[in-house]
Amino acid sequence: MFVINFDNVEQKRKNSKKRTAILHALSSTREHPTAEMLYAALKPEIPELSLGTVYRNLSVLVADGLVSRVAHVAGQERYDAHTEPHAHFVCNNCGRVIDVDFPEMIKPLFNQISDNTGCVAESYVLSFNGVCNVCKNKLNIIFLNCNCMGQ
Secondary structure, rough: OOOOHHHOOOOOOOOHHHHHHHHHHOOOOOOOHHHHHHHHHHHHOOOHHHHHHHHHHHHHHHHOOOOEEEEOOOOEEEEEEEOOOEEEEEEEEOOOOEEEEEHHHHHHHHHHHHHHOOOOOOOOOOEEEEEHHHHHHHHHHHHHOOOOOOO
């Protein structure tokens, strides 16, 4: 879970209980949910919530820098309240999005970009794609059971 000062969340905008609930739900998970996932999680406690409200509030939270769009998986945006610079791994099999933190490797890249181009990099978006550990283990079991790996 990420620590967000909710007292400062609504400084620029009118206070919204729904927006605060969406931000709280998003900051309480590392799952990188879609708008639909957030809607399903919040609907039981906020019966008047609509999917359109979730999408509109996510756009506001992104614009305010409190949330990031981190991946596009199976036609749906995934969101993250952890806005500190980090990369993501997206599983091609199940669509899971996993945080990847390796700041000690990124800082030299910023310096190298500056040295090589004279440009100043201010941010980055980095995603790796492949098969997550859970799917890899499931796939290994399938391959072992079908005995197709040894042929």
